[in-house]
Amino acid sequence: MIADQFETFLFDLDGVIYLGNEALPDAVNSVNRLHEQDKQIRFFTNDPRPTRDAVASRLRALGIEADEEEIVTAAWAAAAHLRQEGITKAAAVGSEGLRTEIRQQGITVTDESPEAVVVGADEQTSYTDIRRATRHIDDGARFIGTNPDGAFPTPNGPVPGAGAIVRAVETAARTSPTVVGKPEPLMFEVALEGTSGDQDGVVIGDNPATDILGAHRAGLTGILVADEAPTAASRRDFTHPDAVIQSLADLFSHTVTSWTDPQYSWPEDIRPGVGAVASNGSGEVLLLKRADKEQWALPTGTVERGESVEEAISREMREETGLHITVERLTGVYSHPEQQVFSYPSGETVHFVTNCFLCSVDGGTLEADQDEALEVGFFDTDRLPSQILSMHPRWIADAVEGTGVSVR
Structure with missing residues (x-):
């Protein structure tokens, strides 16, 4: 059963442990039973307003064993992140609970030359607070957001959350x-500091877009509390739970296949890309040795707004190699979650769907863009360099074999 498979249990609160002011069926007995088995427990909430002590008191009032050290709020996690980063002074936008958590990490809360500004929200957050945070960031303070939730539900409808x-x-x-x-x-x-959760932790939540996605991005198994399993758009979707249970009592009767990290990152965005198999007329194709990966690759790039794919690959060729090309035909459209997902220094991860073209060189002077490539040159298709991006030999073969459709 699930209770025997893991040593660390991370529970979302609203919708899993309680709903409003009432504990959900089987929640109290199930959590306390795990405590009796000496499991490591963490309670999660993205609400940045309360202190951990307040959340622990609320759980104890419902009859659940809970210590402050077991509570993980977005405010406390943000404050702990500041401590890990060596921040000693920070400004705060949000509740007094947020300020309390920051102070308890040994950090001074101040608007006098803060090293960071932590942005959360409460009912009193105002335009003045937004302006204050913006000024601090413009002056060089690090920008920390407690959580991304744009809204949260109330009996009277959704209201703006910290993400807004x-x-x-x-x-x-x-x-x-x-x-x-x-x-x-x-x-x-x-939250997992000091636990064995990185090896045998499980997240139990009711929201695929936050609890399950977050669990999988952190390398943890994710279990959804719901009446029925959600339909995932793709079998590779990180929001798809590893198991679905109807109540926490099922932790003692069901099993789950643990999450295994795939060989690709979860992308925030999917974008159109372009690639060129550019021939010099002698059976050779143009390759660049990429500065970022130090591997040989075909010229590739992104499609900008208001630009056709043919215009995009012509522009990329001029910018990266100095050559002018004629686009002959489309030879393939490629999408692969391992080979075409790229993470940038900003933290953004993008999955590119690449339109690849057979092109002929008709002018210009061959010269590598030093920001993009270490070297550039033409290679015989039968003697490609060994250090070449794994998907590009397939793209070259498709172009050389004459498959594809004409560009119109």
Whole structure:
């Protein structure tokens, strides 16, 4: 049973442990039973407003054994991240609970030359707070967001969450934040300090887009509490749970196949890309030795707004190699979650769907863009370099064999 498969259990709160002011059926007995088995327990919430002590008191009032050290709020995780980063002074936008958690990490909360600004939210957050955070970031402070939730439900409908304020500051400051809360891995990494959860931890939540995605991005098994399994768009979708249970009592009767990290990153975006198999008329194709990977590769790039794919590959060739080309035909459209997912220094991860073209060189002077390539040259298709990106020999073969359709 699931209770025997893992030593560390990370529970979402609202929708898993309680709903409103009432404990959900079987939640109290199930959690306390895990405590009796000496399991390591963590309770998760993306709500950045309360202190850990307040959440622990609420759980104890429901009859659940809970210590402050077992509570992981977005505010506490953000404060712990500041401590790990060596921050000693930080400004805060949000609740008094957020400020309390920051102070308890030994960090001074101040608007006088802070090293970081932590943006959360509460009912009193105002335009002045957004302006204050923007000024600090413009002055060089690090930008930390407690959690990405744009709204949260109430009996009277959705109301703005911390994510709405974080995005307002991001827009004004024109700088992306480091976001700590679910589904970001940071919250899980901070919570698992001092546990064995990185080897045998499981997350139990009710939201595939935060709890399950966050679990999988952190390398943990994710179990969904729901009446029925959600339909995933793709079998590779990180939001697809490893198991679905109807109540926490099922932890003692069901089993789960543990999550295994795939050989690709979870992308935030899918974008169109272009690639060129550019021939010099002598049976040779153009390759660049990429500065970022130090591997040989075909010229590739992205499609910009208002640009056709044919215009995009012509522009990329001019920028990267100095050559002018004629696009002959489309030879393939390629998408692979391992080979075509790229992570950038900003933390952004993108999956490219690449349109590859057979092209002929008709002018220009061959010269590598030093920011993109270490070397550039033509190679016989039967003697490609050994250090070449794994998908590109297939693209070259498809082009040389004459498959594909004409570009119109």
